[in-house]
Amino acid sequence: MLTAILTARSKVACGVANKQDQIVNIDMGDENDDLAVAEYVDDIYKFCKLIEVPSSLVNYMNSQPDINVKMRSILIDWLIDVHRIFELMPETLYLTIYIVDWYLSKKIVSRRELQLVGMSSMLLACKYEGSYCLWVDDLVCITDYAYPDTQILVMEKAILEKLEWYLTVPTPYVFLVRYIKASVAPDLEMENMVFFLAELGLMHYPTTILYYASMIAAAAVFATHYTLNKTPFWSETLKSR
Template sequence: MATTADIQPQPRGDGKVHGEAPRGNQRLALGDRTNFEAGQVKIEGKPPVQITRRITRSFHAQLLANAQKNNVNPVLVPGVVDKVAHNGKCALAKKVTKKAIDEDVIVTSSDEEKEKSVNRCKQVQGSRKEVKTLTSILTARSKAMACGVTNKPNEQIVDFDETDANDELAVVEYVDELYKFYKLEEDDSRVGDYLDKQPDINSKMRSILLDWLIEVHRKFELMPETFYLTVNIIDRFLSRRMVTRRELQLVGISSMVIASKYEEVWAPQVNDFVCLSDYAYTGDQIRLMEKAILEKLEWYLTVPTPYVFLARYIKASISPDDEMKNMVFFLAELGVLDYQTTIWYSPSMIAAAAVYAAHCTLKKKPLWTETLKHHTGYSEEQLRECAKALVGFHLKAAESNLKAVYRKYSKPEYGAVARLTPAKSP
């Protein structure tokens, strides 16, 4: 059996020998050093004492207290490391400097001592006096002002589509996306100032034609969508082809024939339009013009007219009554009848301005809500100019030579809203 003396140090792969003491600046690896290996206390005049327990902060303080009591100067061997870990984290090492010794002593704190050290650090940090800079003061004031603004109660946007959740025709899941698409597409179906290119007709002739078509529309009891699509077809065709004064009424009749076929379930016959035009045109002439219009417009009839937006914006008014609905349609038709209004303002703005002007006329409070602003995309300031124009048309409707709209909305079936006092100022 081999003795201790017979065991020779075995060389390692790096050329060093196991068990060989470190030389010079060579330091032991962290895994080879423990508190048990280096935990010695040197006291002057006495042999070193071997320590058999881990050196924690509390134990280190106890050693210092005992040394001071015996009037000796203890020195802990530097480089003591505790490898105890808690929750996968190594224990926190901290340098403790003794006033009488210039050498740093590393002491490992145990888990019990961590809380005390954290609390002590908090007390030290809290004792420092805060220096307030101008930037911090201004930032604090800005936050206080922002909190004051946000704390104000904001009007909530009402989900008026909730009642139609079970109505498949209301397409509640897609309605918001549909109207976003309409807002993007409405500019493509708008026309510019085309009357400069029409030497034989003017804006007054256009108004006379539309005034007559309103009467025809009422006679056939057509849908509102049909009238607004008729106006759109007329304007787009006149912007692409020169028309004589003799053909203008023919363009109007043929446009309403197209719109009726597109919107109505039971569209009027061509012969019915011939009769209403007092036989000014034959059926063949109407069909030829109908074909010319469709070719010029490239069969593009699915356009967002003011009615598309009127239906949505009236609903956004939250439980509007019949008087409100009739007033909105009355103001919108007055706006469409005017050439400048149709050219200057988009269909969505005319519809939104009609709703706003109706609120002003009927003195509905509030005049404009967050729900309407959200769904229309317009504020009161943006609508005020167009609304003033619509109120001006209402003010002059009773004395105008073109009374088709006024007569229509003066009847009891429309609540006689045309006879109501116009709004003073939108």
């Protein structure tokens, strides 16, 4: 007992604290919030990390003869603008990008169809994630009538068939909200920078393809902490997530 006390005092004197003591229960206070599902949330995120491996994307650009990385980047930038104009939910944007990449990994697409794939993917993501769904006429109008409404609906069906109707995937947004909550004194400035960096990652093809969604989210949070000098840059609470 005396040895244990002396050891503990030595660690405190040297600035070495018990790691367990540094881990904050970020779900404390959510017990009465049914939407927070505090009793299940840890298991939910463990499951998300398990399924992000089989749901991860593959390097498909070499198999696409008519499109390239720059064209994809331009499309993603445009989709981000459309998402902002219609004030859609952030979950919708991240699922849209995932659907685009997943479809392109399964199907050869011409450059003429690339924007059509993006539009139909956003329509699908809106229906799945959003509280407000885009009208097909909205998409026809915003593209200056480049595609008729029937063509958008046909592409939407083709995407669903290729994906086998499987849209429940852990996108970076799923982990972003968790890591922001686990951060040191999160504020609006920090949140805005995290999402800004994450959206930059969406436009960067190698980042989207090479890294799992949880790692992209973690990198955005870590880079934000470092930029804003929020120490520690990666706390024990974040490590435990």
